[in-house]
Amino acid sequence: MTEKFMPFVTELDFATGKLNPEGHVITRNLSHMKDMYYDQEAVRQLLGQNPLIYVVYNVVVPETAAHIQHCVTILYPGKVGNEYFMTKGHYHEVLDRAEIYFCLKGKGQLLMQTQDGAFASIDMVPGSVAYVAPEWAHRTVNTGDEPFVFFAAYPGDAGHNYGDIETEGFAKLSVEQNGEAVLVDNPRYGKAGK
Numbered sequence: 001m002t003e004k005f006m007p008f009v010t011e012l013d014f015a016t017g018k019l020n021p022e023g024h025v026i027t028r029n030l031s032h033m034k035d036m037y038y039d040q041e042a043v044r045q046l047l048g049q050n051p052l053i054y055v056v057y058n059v060v061v062p063e064t065a066a067h068i069q070h071c072v073t074i075l076y077p078g079k080v081g082n083e084y085f086m087t088k089g090h091y092h093e094v095l096d097r098a099e100i101y102f103c104l105k106g107k108g109q110l111l112m113q114t115q116d117g118a119f120a121s122i123d124m125v126p127g128s129v130a131y132v133a134p135e136w137a138h139r140t141v142n143t144g145d146e147p148f149v150f151f152a153a154y155p156g157d158a159g160h161n162y163g164d165i166e167t168e169g170f171a172k173l174s175v176e177q178n179g180e181a182v183l184v185d186n187p188r189y190g191k192a193g194k
């Protein structure tokens with residue numbers, strides 16, 4: 001008989017967003033994504049402090065279509081210039097793989113776009129369950145003043161493709177204007193390698 005993959009449980013601490021066991025932990029400071037923010041002068045000024053932007057606790061399961069990857073992201077509050085702290089954002093390497101986000105704490109935006117130029121955004125508050133449909137790149141932004149914590153689940157074989165997002169970002173930037181979070185056109189979008 002082939003050996004079975006055994007069911008298991010991970011505990012999620014609602015107060016902190018941490019998983020126990022922590023699993024595979026990804027930590028991203030400003031230095032890991034310094035080219036992704038629009039205001040490069042603000043980046044230079046902040047790099048001395050090199051703030052922690054987000055931490056992802058990933059439950060470790062095989063990276064195959066049969067499994068469901070799941071993780072919790074803690075995205076800290078803050079801004080680079082007037083642009084809110086955000087995740088890098090990515091397409092799935094296997095493009096037609098969807099994802100579900102469930103907001104546990106704080107507030108933020110989920111920005112999404114497709115390779116043929118469509119753009120969408122969803123406001124996330126505790127209880128929001130967002131569906132990232134297949135083929136949509138996704139990035140989250142913390143528009144509040146406390147950690148924005150969300151759970152995500154997606155097919156095990158999805159993978160991460162940062163592609164053009166690494167150099168030109170998303171179609172819109174999420175920025176603070178007069179105390180409000182607004183989306184403005186990203187001047188760098190559509191320019192990579194062209």
Ligand SMILES: O=P(O)(O)OC[C@H]1O[C@H](O)[C@H](O)[C@@H](O)[C@@H]1O
Binds near residue numbers: 138
């Ligand atoms: O990989 P990033 O774009 O930096 O996003 C950070 C994380 O965000 C979500 O939680 C995804 O489900 C993870 O797969 C991803 O690692």
